[in-house]
Structure formats: C-alpha cells, structure tokens
Amino acid sequence: MTSGVARRGAELGVLALGVAAPWLAPAWVTQLAFLWLMVLFALTWDVVGGQMGYNSFGNVLFFGLGAYATSLLQRGSHLGYYASLFLGMGLSAVIAVAAAALLGPLILDMRGHYFAIATLGLGVAAAELFAAWEWVGGGSGILPALPPGTVPERNRFFYYVLFGLALATFLTLRWAYRTRFGLVINAIRDDEAKAEAMGLHTTRYKVAAWMLSALFLGLAGGPVAGLAGFVDPRDLAFAGSTFGVWMVLMAILGGKGTLWGPVVGAVIFHAVQEAFWTFLLGWQRVALGALIVAIVVFFPEGIMGWLRARNPGWFGEVVEEPRRGGAQP
Amino acid sequence: MSALLAARNVTKTYGGVVANRNVSLSVPRGAIVGLIGPNGSGKTTLFSCVAGSHPIDSGSIVFDGAEISRKRPAEVARLGLLRTFQRTRVYGRMSCMQNMVVSAPRARETLRAMFSRSSLESSGRAEELLEFVGLHGKRFLRAGELSFGQQKLLELAMALMNEPKLLLLDEPTAGINPTLINGLVDRLRRANRELGVTLLVIEHNMRVITALAGYVYCLAHGELLAEGPPVALQHDPRVLDAYLGTH
Numbered sequence: 001m002t003s004g005v006a007r008r009g010a011e012l013g014v015l016a017l018g019v020a021a022p023w024l025a026p027a028w029v030t031q032l033a034f035l036w037l038m039v040l041f042a043l044t045w046d047v048v049g050g051q052m053g054y055n056s057f058g059n060v061l062f063f064g065l066g067a068y069a070t071s072l073l074q075r076g077s078h079l080g081y082y083a084s085l086f087l088g089m090g091l092s093a094v095i096a097v098a099a100a101a102l103l104g105p106l107i108l109d110m111r112g113h114y115f116a117i118a119t120l121g122l123g124v125a126a127a128e129l130f131a132a133w134e135w136v137g138g139g140s141g142i143l144p145a146l147p148p149g150t151v152p153e154r155n156r157f158f159y160y161v162l163f164g165l166a167l168a169t170f171l172t173l174r175w176a177y178r179t180r181f182g183l184v185i186n187a188i189r190d191d192e193a194k195a196e197a198m199g200l201h202t203t204r205y206k207v208a209a210w211m212l213s214a215l216f217l218g219l220a221g222g223p224v225a226g227l228a229g230f231v232d233p234r235d236l237a238f239a240g241s242t243f244g245v246w247m248v249l250m251a252i253l254g255g256k257g258t259l260w261g262p263v264v265g266a267v268i269f270h271a272v273q274e275a276f277w278t279f280l281l282g283w284q285r286v287a288l289g290a291l292i293v294a295i296v297v298f299f300p301e302g303i304m305g306w307l308r309a310r311n312p313g314w315f316g317e318v319v320e321e322p323r324r325g326g327a328q329p
Numbered sequence: 330m331s332a333l334l335a336a337r338n339v340t341k342t343y344g345g346v347v348a349n350r351n352v353s354l355s356v357p358r359g360a361i362v363g364l365i366g367p368n369g370s371g372k373t374t375l376f377s378c379v380a381g382s383h384p385i386d387s388g389s390i391v392f393d394g395a396e397i398s399r400k401r402p403a404e405v406a407r408l409g410l411l412r413t414f415q416r417t418r419v420y421g422r423m424s425c426m427q428n429m430v431v432s433a434p435r436a437r438e439t440l441r442a443m444f445s446r447s448s449l450e451s452s453g454r455a456e457e458l459l460e461f462v463g464l465h466g467k468r469f470l471r472a473g474e475l476s477f478g479q480q481k482l483l484e485l486a487m488a489l490m491n492e493p494k495l496l497l498l499d500e501p502t503a504g505i506n507p508t509l510i511n512g513l514v515d516r517l518r519r520a521n522r523e524l525g526v527t528l529l530v531i532e533h534n535m536r537v538i539t540a541l542a543g544y545v546y547c548l549a550h551g552e553l554l555a556e557g558p559p560v561a562l563q564h565d566p567r568v569l570d571a572y573l574g575t576h
Contacts, residue, residue: 179444183423183431190420190473197380197418198491199406200431201438208443257422317424318469 018163022156029152031274033159033227036166038270040220041243042250042262043169044213049248050256051177052209053189054108058119060244061126062214064237065099066092066221068136071144071231074222081147089222096218097211104207111192120240127238141232144225158227162220169216174259176212185209189257253295255304264303332391333358333495333527334379334410339388339398341371341378347551348374351388354546354553356495361521361528363542363559365535367572371551372531373415376497380412381405393494409494413501415531417480421473425464425483428472429455432487458486462516478505482513489520495527496520502537514540535563547571 022029048054070088077084131139147154184205187195225231254265276284308315332355341349349371356362377383381402390398459465462482502510532538539559547555549571
C-alpha cells in the first residue's frame with residue numbers, strides 16, 4: 001500500500017510542478033513547453049512502437065498534418081484567435097485520425113523492417129509533397145496567426161496547452177493500457193501469428209492503436225506552430241530527422257512498452273539536449289550522436305527495462321508463489 | 330455421431346513438393362482422434378491447412394457444417410477451431426495471467442468491448458485453468474521465463490480459455506518431463522469429457538496415443554496410409570514399415 005501512496009504522491013508532485021513551472025522558471029517557458037511536447041511525442045510513439053512492437057518512423061506525419069490544418073484554418077477563418085485555434089485543433093484531430101484510419105490497413109499489414117521503411121517513406125513523402133504545394137506556401141511554409149498579448153504571455157499560454165495535451169495523452173494511455181486494448185496490442189508485439197491463430201481481430205487493434213497515436217499528435221501540431229511562430233514542411237511540420245527520430249530515441253531511452261518509460265526518456269533526453277546546446281555549441285550534434293549510440297549500447301531495454309531486470313517485483317512479477325494450503329509435501 | 334471436422338481429398342503442394350495428397354479424415358463431435366506418422370509425413374502441414382494458415386490446392390475442409398478451406402486463421406479460430414504449435418507460442422513478455430485473459434473468447438469486437446476492462450470478469454476462469462494445468466503459482470511470471478514444458482501447458486490452458494469446439498494439438502507431450510506426461514494425458518481427457526472439447530492430436534508417443542485416442546489416422550509421405558483403432562494400427566505392417574523403413 002505504501003508504494004501506492006508514494007506513486008500517487010509522485011504523480012501529484014509532477015502535476016503541481018507542471019502547473020507552477022512557468023512562474024518558477026519564467027525564462028525557460030519555451031523550453032519547458034517543448035519538454036511537454038517531447039513527452040507527448042515519446043508517449044504517442046510508444047503506443048505503436050513499444051506496446052505493439054511496430055517501429056514507426058513516420059508518426060511525425062500526423063503532427064505535421066495537425067500543424068498545417070490548424071494554421072490554415074486560423075488564417076482562413078474570421079473567428080477570434082482562441083476560437084479558431086481550438087476549432088483548428090479539432091479539425092486537425094479529425095484529419096490526423098482519418099489519415100491513420102486510411103493508411104493503417106495498408107501499412108500495418110507489413111511486418112518488421114518493411115513497416116519501418118514504409119513509415120520512413122511516409123514522413124519524407126509528406127514533407128516533399130507539402131514543400132511542393134504552393135497553396136500551403138511551398139518550401140518556405142506559412143506563418144500561423146499569433147495570439148494576442150505579449151510574447152511571455154503567448155509562451156505561457158502555449159506552455160499550458162501543451163502541458164494539458166501531454167497530461168491528457170498520459171491519462172488516456174494509462175486508461176487504455178488497462179483495458180483489453182492494452183493486452184491485445186501487447187500480444188501482437190509478442191507473437192502476432194499466435195494472436196491471429198487465437199482469433200484476435202489484430203488488424204482492428206493495430207489501426208486503432210495508430211489512430212490513438214495520431215489523435216494526440218494531430219492535436220499538438222497547431223499549438224506548436226503557434227509557439228514556434230512558423231510552419232515549415234521540413235524543419236517543423238514533418239521534421240523526420242529531428243522530431244521523427246527523437247520520438248523513437250526518447251521512448252527507447254526510457255523503456256519501450258512501459259507507461260512511464262517514454263516520460264522519463266523524454267525528460268532526460270530534452271534536458272541533455274538543452275545542455276548540449278548551451279555548453280557544447282558547435283558540437284551539439286556530435287554530442288547528440290554520441291548520446292544516441294550510448295543509449296542503444298548501454299540501455300537497449302531502456303531505463304525502465306533496466307530497472308525491471310533488476311527488480312522484477314516492483315513490476316508485479318512473482319516467480320513462484322508458495323502453494324495455497326500450507327507446505328508442499 | 331456427426332462429424333465436427335471433415336476433410337475431403339485435401340492436397341497441398343509447396344512448389345514441386347507434395348506435402349498432402351488426397352488426404353481425407355473425419356473427426357466426430359466429442360471424440361479424441363489421433364494423427365500419427367513419421368517425421369515429414371505431412372501431419373503439421375495438414376494442421377496448418379485445417380487452421381487456415383496455408384491455403385490448400387484442392388479438396389474441401391468442412392468444420393461444424395461450414396466450408397473453411399478459404400478462410401483466414403483468425404476467422405477459423407473464431408468459429409471455434411484452435412490449434413497449438415509444435416514449438417510453443419505464448420506471449421513471452423506478458424504474465425501468464427495476461428496470456429490467459431487475452432485469450433478469452435470474443436466473437437464480436439465492438440469499440441466498447443475493445444476498451445473494456447475485461448480482465449477482472451474473466452480472471453476467475455483464467456485462474457481455474459491455470460490451476461488445471463498446474464501453473465497457478467506461476468501466474469504473475471512472464472510467460473517467456475517458463476520452461477518449454479511449462480509453456481506447452483500454458484498454451485493448452487490458453488486454448489481452453491478460448492472455449493474451442495475443436496482443438497488441434499501438435500505433439501502436446503513433446504519436451505514434457507515423462508513423469509508429467511501421465512498427468513497431461515489425464516488433463517486432456519478431462520478437457521474432452523468435462524469441457525466438451527473435441528481433440529485431434531498429433532503424437533509420436535504411442536503409449537500416449539493409445540491411452541488417449543479412440544481412432545487414429547496414420548500419414549506417410551503426405552498420403553493417408555492407414556486408419557483404425559490405435560491397437561490395430563500398432564500392429565499394422567504398413568504402419569510399422571513407414572516408421573521403421575523396412576522396405
């Protein structure tokens with residue numbers, strides 16, 4: 001029971017810290033807003049990549065669709081800023097989920113490396129398509145509408161939007177992993193052919209998992225566009241070589257297929273990355289590359305996997321229970 | 330007794346290799362039927378054809394009154410025909426209990442059912458069946474950490490959890506400690522008698538097949554060689570030839 005109390009305490013602590021952070025560290029609001037985006041990235045990647053075992057390098061597609069859809073709606077509508085933002089986010093969610101529902105049955109039929117390569121192509125293709133599409137600004141992208149108020153006020157607003165989205169993602173996934181959905185996607189990860197032989201509706205669950213992932217990525221696109229002040233096909237919306245790779249790395253660093261792993265991984269990764277930019281300017285990409293190698297070599301199962309291997313009891317594993325009804329003969 | 334499963338002239342080739350040629354067999358409802366034959370005689374291929382994993386070239390397979398030879402494995406499984414694998418297949422990184430709960434039968438999968446907390450309502454049955462195969466004490470251990478023999482038992486329990494009408498067992502006693510085999514035979518008979526599961530069993534251990542099955546089919550080189558009660562087959566010169574290769 002004490003572990004339950006400790007866990008609840010830790011959760012409340014994180015929540016309080018998240019709410020108070022813009023006032024505790026006003027100079028860091030933008031970085032902290034991006035921290036919550038990283039948490040959201042890692043969590044949504046882990047649904048399909050970790051819990052279901054389908055390594056996707058194209059999830060950034062849904063984020064990019066969200067960034068464009070929200071920004072375009074905001075520019076085109078005559079509503080007030082906030083109304084158009086939230087309407088745009090709603091539209092983004094619909095578009096991203098629909099894209100996952102349409103592409104899922106085609107792409108999720110592929111296994112292993114083939115799936116990874118197909119999704120990689122998906123992200124790159126989206127970037128090139130949008131870069132060549134004049135109506136959305138081509139390669140130079142578009143400028144989203146800006147919220148009223150001073151720059152610190154705007155940053156604080158987007159901080160809370162992204163914090164709320166990351167929190168909603170975490171709570172939704174925590175709930176979903178406790179339902180039959182969580183069990184079935186884990187079964188697909190462990191042995192998909194067996195899951196089929198047992199009569200599970202594997203395709204339906206796989207597409208649902210990708211749609212769930214797309215939902216939160218689509219919602220996040222608009223606020224990030226507002227925070228960054230621009231939407232650009234290669235560096236922000238469909239940034240495969242940064243966001244697209246980071247979401248994979250953060251989930252692996254923290255521990256694929258766990259609820260807290262992606263959160264822990266995102267926080268550590270983001271903090272280290274910011275430190276590199278501050279203290280190793282000019283070498284930050286080299287240092288990041290070295291960090292990636294170190295993650296893969298020393299933490300192949302991630303931080304949570306490393307902990308689990310040492311303390312299986314913390315994760316509810318029991319090797320052998322004593323038999324009920326006294327001693328064994 | 331009506332036949333629950335009836336295969337008629339099933340032929341399956343891989344390139345030029347004929348794995349099954351004109352194989353016909355029938356499994357009556359409620360029976361335990363054995364399938365024997367030397368290594369490479371096409372027993373597992375026949376299982377894969379029946380379960381829908383490998384499309385057949387010709388012939389028909391009727392299960393519970395419906396033609397299933399063109400159906401996919403998941404559809405066949407949902408009709409109540411399950412198979413286990415020679416090399417065990419369990420969900421290695423999930424606990425035994427999770428392996429069991431996810432195997433609970435679901436004919437229709439609505440959005441609401443997908444996101445329901447099914448674990449609690451079906452866990453009682455899961456615990457009973459784990460107790461039945463003697464793995465109750467290991468229920469919170471990852472399935473991948475069980476021994477090979479224990480994984481076979483878990484796979485059996487998972488199959489029973491799914492409440493199949495017909496269960497195809499591919500060498501259920503291979504790799505199991507000889508002292509446990511008697512217990513396993515007893516459990517299979519109880520599953521047949523008490524849970525009403527019809528069984529079709531591939532087995533090399535003649536002692537097991539004699540104790541278990543009332544009727545046995547013998548395959549050799551992909552063709553049906555002989556059929557009959559196990560004792561009669563044991564003394565059939567054709568069967569002995571196929572196993573020992575005296576010609």
